[in-house]
Amino acid sequence: MSAREAKAVKSPVERTPQTLGVHDRELLEMYYYVRLARAVDERMWALQRSGQAAFVISGQGHEGAQVGTVFALDRDKDWLVPFYRSVAAVLVKGMPPAEIFLIQLSKATDPSSGGRQMPGHYGHSGHKILSTSSPVTTQLLHADGIAYAAKLRGTGEVCVTEVGEGATSEGDFHEALNFAAIHRLGVIFLVENNGYAISVPLSKQMAVPNVSARAVGYGIPGVTVDGSHVLDVYVAAREAVARARRGDGPTLLEVNVPRLTAHSSDDRQEKYRSADEIRHTKEHDPVHVFAGELRAWGVLTDAREQEIAERVRRAVDEGTEIAEAAPAVDPATATRYVYYEHNAPPGRGR
């Protein structure tokens, strides 16, 4: 996994939360979300294994990258254009676990699609999360458009969009970075590099060890951060957001992360990844690395750990109950909203 071997730009040992101006409260809240995302994610797989969902795709290992980045946003004002691993990102952006489970169980009240899309296709106008599709990389151009509109309308909004390293091989990646650079748009292109695109390793995806090497070709900053070190991600994202907010343009923010599961519930990764490698990957689990760092910094204690674990457990259980109790989709609704309807219920949507 050569991306993993690439040296992180910043080392966590030299920098402390204090010198970086990050409060304990914020760190603990980040930790809560990292743990919440992991617990929600594990519940998604449990729901799939129990036969309540046909499919699951999720983000175990990516939590640090997403929490660190989305924490740097103004969560009411800014936009998120996610992808299928964005469990942690959408949680931080405002989706409660119940909404994620409604999506996972394809219930009528699934807020992203009303049960129309596969699980993992997040979207929610109320949280300023754009609706996403399955074809990879298209969303980067949508992020550009959102940021262009923000600039033209003078709203000051910033937009984070997420994509895997494999998906950066699509032409839309190039076209999106180029357009954002020309117009100095307030977009953060968050590349979550887990070293694989399903089975295809980084070495067959590109001839460079880091996606961030591409930034210079667009005249924008590119950084690579280790996603196990959540604080590093946060600091890098904070800089990128500040730059975007100032009108100084986009940042290519690559975060190296471990993929702790198979690609999806349809994949068997043992075919293309050695047992050894899979074991090794776990060393970079952001939940454990971050917890260790927080303890070393004196931020996390046993009592706080337990408190957070309890909060997480409650949130996940309550969310699951709400989703399980929600009604199934009525096929009579299947023809709705191919086009705009004048008689549509007001409220959500535009």
Next chain:
Amino acid sequence: MSAREAKAVKSPVERTPQTLGVHDRELLEMYYYVRLARAVDERMWALQRSGQAAFVISGQGHEGAQVGTVFALDRDKDWLVPFYRSVAAVLVKGMPPAEIFLIQLSKATDPSSGGRQMPGHYGHSGHKILSTSSPVTTQLLHADGIAYAAKLRGTGEVCVTEVGEGATSEGDFHEALNFAAIHRLGVIFLVENNGYAISVPLSKQMAVPNVSARAVGYGIPGVTVDGSHVLDVYVAAREAVARARRGDGPTLLEVNVPRLTAHSSDDRQEKYRSADEIRHTKEHDPVHVFAGELRAWGVLTDAREQEIAERVRRAVDEGTEIAEAAPAVDPATATRYVYYEHNAPPGRGR
């Protein structure tokens, strides 16, 4: 025209044909082709103005870039995947002027398409020039495939493909460089940067002054050369071809060139380019710059100049006569070759 202002990587004054191991004979042959291409090009416009062709698109100003590059190829063995400005490139690759005029006049014996495509869409299997279409940038991936086949079959062929700087904004550019880099394919991506995509200036096309800045993001060499200095182009291309032949992979070779005409016969460039700028552009005309250099090096004399001028005149006139005398397309052939035909005449084609 900011591309033009970017400093060329190599300066001609420090380097002479002697130190570079380039013989007078080769230089004069290059000069012949530069002049021939210009004369063919001017004739193409004349044929259009006289009403014999509905359209012309050509390469005035690009001759140095193309002659310098294609001269570095083994013209029998290697491939050219051209674009619509490739007048000089296809001449060097083996197309006689008559064939170019048959294409320009859309005659039945137009070797590229039998009058089916617009002028400027070169192709010829006999000369190992791939057939080209109008949508820009698609051809870069074809060059990859040709080079991949060469590698797999062990033929040692190298492939040059040409593209404008505007067309590098298409996703196919990114996808082609990436694939070529991963497989270390013998492709030279020749970007002829004339500072405009029809009316769109470089500053609205990308946020970097040079396309070659993108090479590092693919892990391949990228160079920028001034196309008025034909020897510099040749030397850079020779290096790129040697690298390709060794199996060391592709090169992104950007050549800055002036666009000495409007985009095509359908364009009026006065709308978006100042008279001053158009005048300035002429200073970089490779015909004159190269002639001046050859004289300074003592390679070109009045006698040789006249001899070459005479050779060019004859070639262009003879070619025009052949093309004008050729038969028009018979509409009865219009349904042929949508699919393979078992009864097709043997010979050309595969």
Next chain:
Amino acid sequence: MADKRYLDAIHDALHEEMARDERVVVLGEDVGRKGGVFGVTDGLFEAFGEDRVVDTPLAESMIIGVSVGMAANGLIPVPEIQFADFIHPAFDQIVSEVARMRYRSNNDYGCPMTIRVPYGGGVHGALYHSQSIEAFYAHVPGLKVVAPYSPADAKGLLKAAIRDHDPVLYLEHKKLYRMIHDQVPDGDVDVPVGHAAVRRPGRDLSIFAYGLMMHEALGAADLLARDGIEAEVVDLRTLRPLDTATILDSVARTSRALIVHEDNRFGGFGAEVAATIAEEGFRHLDAPPTRVCGPDVPAVPFAPPLEQWFMPNAEKIAAAARTLVAY
């Protein structure tokens, strides 16, 4: 009311809509300083500035993909694709994103935009500057597709498209730009999306067409009238949603249907029109629903004899009509 070319009518609609609603933005290759390769957007750059009339990089997927994001964040984009032949790199953005945004989000997001696309042959454009693309896009649920034939319709339909809550593919025929001119009302012109129009009534057969081919169909009707054949000519105008009521009404009157388009015949848009007539108008038909289309070779070959061979015209239409009436 003033005499305007097709091109001017499109230009005026753009100008008026941009002046009316500051959310409207135009983007595409060469649409700014040059005013478009056909001159349609001429003057908009000067009137509304480079932020609302955006000269984009050469990348069609980008043009449409950026428009999706603009629409999500409160703008009303009017992207231009320079030639219909070059819309293909944006196929994924249009089919997967633009067309499905509302359905997939269960109405949480719409995707209002008008994609302007110069299309069609007869302009010495050859294989890659002549293409018709309506069959590809009219097949896609979530998109609307219009193809005006007159200056007044061009203006009215463009205004309607820009004001529509849904994405509209607006097909403008390149050959009509300067070929035709006609009276166009000042300001708004009421041509809602979704309605066909009977342009010439007749009793012997119905000819269905759109865009440039409407002019050839009307020419054919003139030729036929000399032989005493009264052709009804129906302008489809909106290809999706298709106005099947007007189509079937006409067939109920004439019992014979001739469908005309310049796109390739096999799997072309005419197949849907013919299939709909056959399926829903079967009891009215006295003869097979018949198509006059471009032949099944790639777009329009270049050399003048080839181009002429390719394009349907009044004579070819009239000949098919005579056969149909004699059935």
Next chain:
Amino acid sequence: MADKRYLDAIHDALHEEMARDERVVVLGEDVGRKGGVFGVTDGLFEAFGEDRVVDTPLAESMIIGVSVGMAANGLIPVPEIQFADFIHPAFDQIVSEVARMRYRSNNDYGCPMTIRVPYGGGVHGALYHSQSIEAFYAHVPGLKVVAPYSPADAKGLLKAAIRDHDPVLYLEHKKLYRMIHDQVPDGDVDVPVGHAAVRRPGRDLSIFAYGLMMHEALGAADLLARDGIEAEVVDLRTLRPLDTATILDSVARTSRALIVHEDNRFGGFGAEVAATIAEEGFRHLDAPPTRVCGPDVPAVPFAPPLEQWFMPNAEKIAAAARTLVAY
């Protein structure tokens, strides 16, 4: 002869063709070490090496564009697009380059390749893993399009496609991979491109289908037989070039045509079949050529009740057939 699943038949054809002709190369996302996301290319990587079984970057335009160049320089590429829904980024390369290479070069270059594309619904794939794409591509002159329904046809048509001088879009239905198995000859199977097949003879109506829908059509014929209605079931197999002779022959016998596909109805491939029957078989028809198709919403929505609602099946086909026979 051995009992094989649809999936195995495709795999065997690939393996045998690669062994027979070293010019054949397979390329696509995850086709190598993983053996494809459906397992179709399992073992090829080990048998033929990474240079002939290429795990490509995640870029469909690249996969097809590179194949064009390979074909020009003496290889016979068999690119795989992981899901039909993800072929759209390659639309330009397929329509502008692959399909037109021979015509535009006046036969100077061909473009032999077989693009393998898993397509179709009923597999809990939702909007973006269920799509049918035949209407888009069958419309394009220069392409051939096939869609086998049985293991033997899957093997035979894939071998024929790989040996064809022209580009073939090979549509394999994802749901059939493991759903069906049947006797498949060892080695070559003679199923030339371009021929439909009557799978069940009947006198009361003709049902035309392909791919997964053939199985539903045959199921419908069973249901209808219980009511004494004898349906002839015709497997189109090759969508382009379409075997109109076999289609018209069947309609001449039964006088009634029912066309079935799971793709959206409006502008779908069935429109061409219906239009052809209406136009060329008019005098044989006793009832309107009728279509049973997926409804006009984007692909197949996910939740089981929605998926069921979307997919045509034996019951829906039989119901339409009864209406048609009673016409």
